Amino acid sequence: MIKPDRVIALRTDRTIFQYAGRCTKVYLHRDCTQVLREAGNLAAARKAAVRTPQLFEVKRIEGCWALTTEYVRGETLAQRMISREGDRAAVLAAMIKAQLEVQGADASFYRSLKDEFHSRIMRSMLGEDVKVFLMDRLTGLEGGSTLCHMDISPENLILPEGGTQGIVIVDWECSCRGSAEADAAASWLSLDLEYGRETAEEYLQLYCSAGSALRKDIVQWLPLVAAYRLSDSSRRERELLLDVISGTYKYGGSCSI
Numbered sequence: 365m366i367k368p369d370r371v372i373a374l375r376t377d378r379t380i381f382q383y384a385g386r387c388t389k390v391y392l393h394r395d396c397t398q399v400l401r402e403a404g405n406l407a408a409a410r411k412a413a414v415r416t417p418q419l420f421e422v423k424r425i426e427g428c429w430a431l432t433t434e435y436v437r438g439e440t441l442a443q444r445m446i447s448r449e450g451d452r453a454a455v456l457a458a459m460i461k462a463q464l465e466v467q468g469a470d471a472s473f474y475r476s477l478k479d480e481f482h483s484r485i486m487r488s489m490l491g492e493d494v495k496v497f498l499m500d501r502l503t504g505l506e507g508g509s510t511l512c513h514m515d516i517s518p519e520n521l522i523l524p525e526g527g528t529q530g531i532v533i534v535d536w537e538c539s540c541r542g543s544a545e546a547d548a549a550a551s552w553l554s555l556d557l558e559y560g561r562e563t564a565e566e567y568l569q570l571y572c573s574a575g576s577a578l579r580k581d582i583v584q585w586l587p588l589v590a591a592y593r594l595s596d597s598s599r600r601e602r603e604l605l606l607d608v609i610s611g612t613y614k615y616g617g618s619c620s621i
């Protein structure tokens with residue numbers, strides 16, 4: 365039996381802990397293929413020169429599949445956002461810089477985001493009419509071939525101790541090959557859920573001015589990203605995700621946000 369040095373995060377279906385200089389994420393119900401896929405996503409990002417923790421192993425711990433990586437000492441951008449409230453714009457700028465670097469890396473290893481959206485929407489508990497609406501929306505959008513982390517958010521970005529290296533990106537579970545606009549929509553949703561609409565909107569403005577993306581092209585993906593997130597969401601998150609989906613549906617396809 366492992367006695368962790370520290371539990372980093374405790375979720376209903378997984379625990380992330382620090383042990384002997386390593387970080388282990390133990391999934392209660394995931395099968396081996398899902399955990400191996402996350403490990404593959406992480407390894408492929410590192411191979412493409414994205415700063416990620418080094419992968420050590422995927423193994424069974426007391427009957428559960430677990431992913432072990434190097435533990436990155438440092439501060440997450442989420443901790444920085446809380447400890448230095450005035451730094452919000454700087455945190456968002458650092459987040460966008462890391463995101464644009466990821467989006468510039470080779471995505472050939474990754475599964476298609478459109479295929480993933482398709483299967484998650486079809487498997488979801490959403491009503492048939494909403495599913496048809498979402499599938500129509502998905503069909504009309506460009507698939508893209510960009511590396512999308514799909515949860516670039518302050519919690520998943522670590523500033524290593526010492527400050528000489530750049531930001532390290534963790535949590536490659538949802539990463540795919542797809543549209544950069546969908547990746548930005550995913551960040552908007554994470555920020556909206558965690559920090560509120562004002563922060564999400566500030567991010568969107570900064571993201572659009574840092575590159576060539578347009579707000580209208582990003583918000584088109586919001587109901588799809590919300591549907592994609594539904595299966596892994598908490599009760600509180602589910603309410604907001606359903607609001608985003610039904611809000612868009614209700615307004616005849618143009619996003620009310």
Ligand SMILES: Nc1ncnc2c1ncn2[C@@H]1O[C@H](COP(=O)(O)OP(=O)(O)OP(=O)(O)O)[C@@H](O)[C@H]1O
Pocket residue numbers: 372373375378380387389417433434435436437440519520522534535536537
């Ligand atoms: N290799 C690592 N080194 C240091 N800290 C890490 C590492 N991996 C993850 N963490 C910390 O643990 C937190 C949870 O890990 P991760 O994001 O992989 O799990 P998760 O289940 O997807 O959690 P969440 O639901 O918060 O996204 C991260 O937000 C990060 O702060």
Ligand SMILES: [Mg+2]
Pocket residue numbers: 519520534535
């Ligand atoms: Mg995470």
